[in-house]
Amino acid sequence: MMSRVHKDLRFTDTPKRTESIRVETGAGPVTCTVYRPSAAAAPAPVYVNFHGGGFVIARPQQDDHICRYIAATAGCVVINVDYAVAPQRAYPVPVTQAYDVTAWVTESGTANNWDGSRLAVGGHSAGANLTAAVCRIARDRGTFTPRLQIIDSAPLDQLADPATKQSPIVKPLLTPQLMRVFTAAYVPDPADLAHPLVSPGLADDLAGLPPALVITAENDRLRDEGDAYAKALEAAGVPVTHRCFEGVDHYFTHTGPAPDGKEAIDLMATTLRTALTA
Numbered sequence: 001m002m003s004r005v006h007k008d009l010r011f012t013d014t015p016k017r018t019e020s021i022r023v024e025t026g027a028g029p030v031t032c033t034v035y036r037p038s039a040a041a042a043p044a045p046v047y048v049n050f051h052g053g054g055f056v057i058a059r060p061q062q063d064d065h066i067c068r069y070i071a072a073t074a075g076c077v078v079i080n081v082d083y084a085v086a087p088q089r090a091y092p093v094p095v096t097q098a099y100d101v102t103a104w105v106t107e108s109g110t111a112n113n114w115d116g117s118r119l120a121v122g123g124h125s126a127g128a129n130l131t132a133a134v135c136r137i138a139r140d141r142g143t144f145t146p147r148l149q150i151i152d153s154a155p156l157d158q159l160a161d162p163a164t165k166q167s168p169i170v171k172p173l174l175t176p177q178l179m180r181v182f183t184a185a186y187v188p189d190p191a192d193l194a195h196p197l198v199s200p201g202l203a204d205d206l207a208g209l210p211p212a213l214v215i216t217a218e219n220d221r222l223r224d225e226g227d228a229y230a231k232a233l234e235a236a237g238v239p240v241t242h243r244c245f246e247g248v249d250h251y252f253t254h255t256g257p258a259p260d261g262k263e264a265i266d267l268m269a270t271t272l273r274t275a276l277t278a
Contacts, residue, residue: 006256009065009265021079021112025100027093028084032101033060034112035071035078043109045118045147045276046077048102048134052125052153052251054182055094058085062254063124066265073269076276077114079105083130086185094186095197098130099137106144118276122150122213122268125222125251126182129154132200132229139208146210148275150268153217153250156201156225158183159193165221173250174221201229206236213271214242215264220250241271 019034037044047070051063060082067078083097102121109116123131128151135149162179187193196203212233216226223244230242245252245260253261 005062005065005254006258006261008258009254009256009261023101023104025097025104027089027096027100030084030097030101031082033064033067033080033082035067035080037071037075037077039075043113043115044075044077045120046079046105046109046114046116047074047272047276048079048081048105048119048121050081050083050098050121050123050127050130052123052127052254053085054178055086055091055126055129055186056182058082063127066124066253066268069265070269070272073266074273074276076118076120076272087188090185091187091192091198094130095133095137099134102134102138102146103143116144119144119146120148120150120272120276121146121210122148122152122272123154124152124253126155126186128152129156129198129200132156133197135209136196136200136203139210147278148213148272149210150213150215150272151226151229152215152253152264152268153220153222154200154226154229155179155182155222156199156229158187158199159202160225162221165224167219167221167223167249169219169249172219172221173255179221201225201232206233206238209233209236209238211239211275212241213268214240215253215267216242216244217248217250217252218244218246219248222250243267 162176214230
């Protein structure tokens with residue numbers, strides 16, 4: 001279900017053209033899909049997107065609707081990253097690839113007709129976790145500073161027992177068993193579960209991270225950790241826009257309901273447009 005997109009959330013004709021690029025990273029080559037806005041002053045700013053799927057589903061196409069809408073609405077180039085997934089490529093491989101691709105994007109703007117100095121990053125579910133990791137590494141290394149990070153329905157505490165993560169509905173999308181399978185595949189060494197690149201919500205040194213748009217869903221088992229992360233970022237002095245969508249579950253930006261999904265995706269695009277053109 002997490003790899004299917006609601007039919008009313010698909011944007012198949014904007015933009016009309018995409019291209020594929022291959023980026024070399026410290027953990028192997030990564031294929032990315034590039035979406036370019038049809039009407040934008042060149043070089044346009046750029047947004048790097050990381051798809052979800054519990055770190056085990058390799059389907060960047062599931063974010064096609066979001067990438068198309070953002071490119072068309074925010075007027076930026078969108079790079080959709082097909083990072084490696086577990087169990088074949090467990091942590092830290094996806095983190096390394098996510099960071100290295102983003103660093104490459106910042107450095108290669110001239111050759112690819114985008115402005116790498118005006119950069120944002122974001123992701124959905126597992127991809128939002130990778131987004132937080134990329135921003136943390138960039139801050140610690142002093143390499144680049146995204147103008148915005150989008151954290152959508154993120155798993156931010158991989159150490160806590162999934163059974164303790166509650167939902168107000170009887171059958172939420174994420175079950176404790178499924179969450180345990182995802183975590184065990186992605187983080188085979190339990191000693192890594194509390195690492196801030198695995199569980200960003202457990203970190204206590206959040207100052208200096210990029211401004212954030214944090215989206216959570218009322219019925220999502222991951223809501224509490226997303227809400228807590230937004231508050232922690234704000235307490236650390238990071239500018240935060242936080243929106244919890246009522247009556248929806250995990251991954252509603254993909255599986256619907258369509259009106260809520262469209263509203264959330266539009267919030268991403270408009271917030272990006274403001275951040276990237278400021």
